[in-house]
Amino acid sequence: MISIRNLSKQYGNLVVLKDVTIDINKGEIISVIGPSGTGKSTLLRCINLLEIPDDGQIFIDGIPLLSKRTNVPKIRQRMGMVFQSFNLYDHLNVLENLCLGPVKLLRKTKMQAEARAYELLQLVGLTEKAYSLPEELSGGQKQRVGIARCMSMDPEILLFDEPTSALDPTMVSEVLAVIRRLSREGMTMMIVTHEMEFARSISNRVLYMDEGSIYEEGPPEQIFEHPQRGKTKAFIHRIRSLDFHITSPSYDIYAIQAKISTFCEKHLVPPKVSHYTQLLAEEMLLLISDHSDVKISLSYSERDHSLRFVFDIAGSEMDLLKEEPGDEDIGLKLILAMCSRTEQTYQDNRNRLTLVIKSAGPGPEVRQ
Ligand code: ADP
Ligand code: MG
Numbered sequence: 561m562i563s564i565r566n567l568s569k570q571y572g573n574l575v576v577l578k579d580v581t582i583d584i585n586k587g588e589i590i591s592v593i594g595p596s597g598t599g600k601s602t603l604l605r606c607i608n609l610l611e612i613p614d615d616g617q618i619f620i621d622g623i624p625l626l627s628k629r630t631n632v633p634k635i636r637q638r639m640g641m642v643f644q645s646f647n648l649y650d651h652l653n654v655l656e657n658l659c660l661g662p663v664k665l666l667r668k669t670k671m672q673a674e675a676r677a678y679e680l681l682q683l684v685g686l687t688e689k690a691y692s693l694p695e696e697l698s699g700g701q702k703q704r705v706g707i708a709r710c711m712s713m714d715p716e717i718l719l720f721d722e723p724t725s726a727l728d729p730t731m732v733s734e735v736l737a738v739i740r741r742l743s744r745e746g747m748t749m750m751i752v753t754h755e756m757e758f759a760r761s762i763s764n765r766v767l768y769m770d771e772g773s774i775y776e777e778g779p780p781e782q783i784f785e786h787p788q789r790g791k792t793k794a795f796i797h798r799i800r801s802l803d804f805h806i807t808s809p810s811y812d813i814y815a816i817q818a819k820i821s822t823f824c825e826k827h828l829v830p831p832k833v834s835h836y837t838q839l840l841a842e843e844m845l846l847l848i849s850d851h852s853d854v855k856i857s858l859s860y861s862e863r864d865h866s867l868r869f870v871f872d873i874a875g876s877e878m879d880l881l882k883e884e885p886g887d888e889d890i891g892l893k894l895i896l897a898m899c900s901r902t903e904q905t906y907q908d909n910r911n912r913l914t915l916v917i918k919s920a921g922p923g924p925e926v927r928q
Contacts, residue, residue, distance in 0.1 A: 561586045561748060562607065562717065567616035569602055576602045577613070578772040584717065584750060589743050591759035591780075592752045594769035595795065600752045603769070604719045607750070608641050637665060640710030642720045646702045648694040654681070654705050655690045658712045666713065673712070680708040684738050700731030704738050711742075718742065720751040729825040756799060757828050760784050768792045799826075801859035809851040813842055820858060827860045829867065836898050837867055837917055843891045844913075850875045866900075867917040877906045880913060 562584040569577040576599045584590060592600050605611040607618060609625060609632055618625040625635055648657050658677035662668040668676070681687045684704040694702055703723060710718055723739065724732045736758050743749060743762055753759050759766060759780065766783040768776045768791075776783065776792040787793045802823045804816055817838040824834030837858065848854060853874035860867055881902050885892040896902065901916040 561621060563617075563619040564607065565617040565619075567603070567606060567613050567618065569599070569606055569611060569613050569615075576772050577606065580616070580772075580774055582767065582774065584748065586716075586748055587746050588748055588765060589763045590750045590765045590767060591763040592750065592767045592769060593754070593756070593759060593783075593795075594767075594775075598769045599772045600769055601721050604641065604721050604750065604752060608639050608719055609636055610641070633665075637713055638716045640713055640715035640718045642703070642706055642710055642718060642723050644722045644726045646694070646699075646706045646726075648702060648705060648709070650694050653691050653693055654686065654697075657694070657705060658709050661709070661713050676712060677708070680711050683711070683741065684708045685734075698731060699727045700734045703727065703731075703735045707735075707738055707742070717748040717750065720749065720753070722752055722754065724753070724755060732825075733828065754799075754826065755828065756784065756826075768795065770795075800861075801857055803858075804856040806845070806851050806854040806856065811845065811851060813845065816841055816856075823858065823860075824867075829860065829865075833867065833917065833919060837869070840869060840895060840898050840915065840917065843895050844869070844871055844915075847880055847891055847895070848873055849878075865919055867919075869915040869917060871911075871913040871915075873911045873913070874909060875911065876909075878911050880904065880911070 564580060564582045567577055567580040568575075580603060592603070594600060602611060606613045613626065620635060620638060623630060623635065625632070649660070652660065655674065655677055658680060659670065659673040662673040662676065663670060678687065678690070681690055684707060686701060686704055686708070689697060689701060689705070694705070697705065707718075707723070720739065724735050727735065732755065736755065739749070739751070740762060751759070751763070761780075763780055765777060766780050767774050768783055768787075770791050776787060776789045778788075782788065783792065784796060787796050802819060804819075820838050820841060821834055824837060829837075841856070845851070845854075848871070850873065855872040857870045857872070858867065881892070881896070881904050885896065895915070898918060899915045900918045903914040905912045
């Protein structure tokens, strides 16, 4: 359906896209992941001709987009682009936002446009908001209107540029649910996202971009479970784990907890589990007596949605978790209640404690 050949783009001396070649087939859902600044947005903007590539070709159903004779506005209507920042008209209500394009550009009658707008509002769950102004909506609702507005132009493909990254974490899932619904209806989509679990479950193909090129591409199982190339492996490892190194007793527990919270949000870990993970970090650090060299690593497995905490502590052998906690060991009891599995080893003068956090949170015996 869309064929991109050797696309290149430069801003001044900065090479942003290098020889990018992709084929997008009808009905495909392609996620684009990779570090920031590697040209993901530029790629989408070039496909949509918001930027003009310096070199290469883009074909839609065989029509060359970059040819002077091509009717660009008409072609562009076949592609909808959903931005991070919603881009709604603030002075128009939701219904008017959805009808403007179809009436002006698709020459639909007001009645036809409104009928379709109501269908789309139903699809995104916002029929009640038809007469609201954008300022009366939450971020998640605005983005759902943004998606409906794109759909109102009857596009053949939707391009999403980090559709949830401007949203409050509580609103991410409502927008992802709408995109998921469109995917089930067979919409062709290309999605730039940092939501890895989402990318993994929705796409049939994942492109990993690095420094302006498609460095690795494959089915989500390959990219997320068995990446083949070095940079992909490093990226996947990095986004899945969070590391701290504590070197003194004056560590900043609030900063650590804030990072855990952000990490959990990014991986769509339920707030309750995130909360217990933060509590666990605090209790574990209280239990450890020597803080001169403690390495902590939190990692998330998308396979079974488990969070694993590893504490690697320098010093002589300790028995932190094995003993039966007495009545006074409230901290330890709390820790054990929050874990589904614990393991303790000692090697090379380091104690290593591995804790797997209960995915449903601790049992009723734990009270705040
Ligand atoms: P990503 O979406 O992967 O984070 P972008 O496509 O936004 O990356 O940007 C890639 C690089 O191009 C960045 O270094 C960015 O600063 C630069 N860039 C993007 N747009 C412009 C522009 N209009 N002018 C100059 N440089 C730009
Ligand atoms: Mg971007």
